[in-house]
Amino acid sequence: MRRTSAALGLAGLFTRNPRLDDDLLDEIETALLTADVGVPATTAIIEDLRKRMKEREFADAQALLKALRADLIALITPVAKPLVIDAGRKPFVVLTVGVNGVGKTTTIGKLARRFKQDGHSLMLAAGDTFRAAAVAQLQTWGERNGVPVVAQGQDADAASVAFDALQSAKSRGFDVLIADTAGRLHTQTGLMNELGKIRRVLGKIDADAPHEVLMVIDGATGQNALSQLRQFHAAVGVTGLVVTKLDGTAKGGVVFALAREFGIPIRYAGIGERVEDLRVFDAESFVDALLPEALGGG
Structure with a gap:
């Protein structure tokens, strides 16, 4: 790192x-x-x-x-627990959540690239229907990675998009489905309730879906990240974290606070803009990147 x-x-x-x-x-x-x-x-x-x-x-x-x-x-x-795709759950459904501006859609694109390189077939669901730009952005990532994207355009029902995508991924035999959701403030009750609806709709097709609820958190957010995770976890049961923007400008210490309070696995760390800058989270590498050179690696 x-x-x-x-x-x-x-x-x-x-x-x-x-x-x-x-x-x-x-x-x-x-x-x-x-x-x-x-x-x-x-x-x-x-x-x-x-x-x-x-x-x-x-x-x-x-x-x-x-x-x-x-x-x-x-x-x-x-x-520090990497995300393991359970081959017995097909498709393995990853629901991504988070507030606005944390790099959620970009993270999905990077994950798609990583999963494909690992040999998984996958599909994306453009569930951030609040922003036409988010749908277009995910479609661009899909084209770049050769991954199909299910989309219904701006203002479509996000739960409907997720439902259609899971039906399609299941019928076509894909290994993984990554579903985007609208970035929302954790204080917006209506939007938080929508996450619960998406989860319930996915459960109609596969009672265990989603198999991973991956929350993307901006590492520079500071202590506000704790209240974000608290609310999202209550609404939809977060099972894994991606901490982004750990590129030298972020303080990064909030990772320790998150670990101590929640104990939720941190799957990946985003340390830059490039596709390869989404790394599997490693405790030693992370700490050594935060400490002075005289101590790091000691």
Whole structure:
């Protein structure tokens, strides 16, 4: 994963060889909070480091910072779970959700490319019927990847699009169906209810569908990402996350807060605009990209 070493604000600690004391812990605590790691996760990490420091476990500040790396990795390792397509569920239905502007439709295009390269046949459903541009964008991704797209145009009933797409994918024997939905604010009750309707309609064809509810979250959103996930999870039962815009401008720390509060698997990380910049989420690579070079990989 591309290095974003300023992200946790710890780089400066290495230029002055800090003392192993409470002031160092305070600086780390401030850096973690500033990077959107969140109060509960930050408090747990700092308390662990403080206890070990008092027990004289660390020879120097470098040893403490390596322990910080290990703590951060331990926090997100349980949620670093790649998406596995169950061949026994055909088609395997992925329903994508999220608020406006997180890169949802682009993520679907990148996923389509990845799934096709992995040997899966697939179909896309253009369920973001609020924006004609979103339907056109998904169709472009479909053409680029040689993947069929089911669409009914702007203002069509999103549940109807999903229903038609699943019927078609099932009858044509596709391995995977990825269904887009309209980007919506988690505070819009009507639109959140529509997600429940889409889920119910898919269930009429396949009682287990969707098999994955993949929420796309902007890594730069900060603590607001927690309330977004809370609402979407209540409405439609999120089973996996894609965190986008982790390209050096994002703080990225919200990933730790999400992991601690929800424990929902993080499937992929988006680190740039290119198709290949959607990577399987890896805990060690992610943490090393956030920490200064002197510590990363240690």
